[in-house]
Amino acid sequence: MPRRNDLEHKALQLIVNVGDDGVLQAELWRKLDASSREGSRIAIKLEGKGLIHRERELFKGRWTYRLYAKRKQASINSIIDCPCLMCPNDSRCGPWNSVSPNECEKLTEWLLSLT
């Protein structure tokens, strides 16, 4: 039987990996081969640590929780259109150089487009 800290870690990994859709509590415990009681304790503990949040959801006539990670998994898609990736000045650019991200209009425009 896996230790509780191992289960906590695996549970958090699974919740992070499912992304924005979240995962139903019961589905997660099935994947972890944990009991629902043990699973509920882990979910409450992860929520208490501020790592996930739970939302009540009616599923097949029963109330349960859907679990969402607070921290999102990093994705290459989030920076795929960053101007620095294809910039001809990339090798010369640095915070203390004559070409600097501090003064770069392209980078500023891109950052503002994210908000």
Ligand code: SF4
């Ligand atoms: S900050 Fe501007 S100049 Fe520097 S690498 Fe990015 S796009 Fe190029």
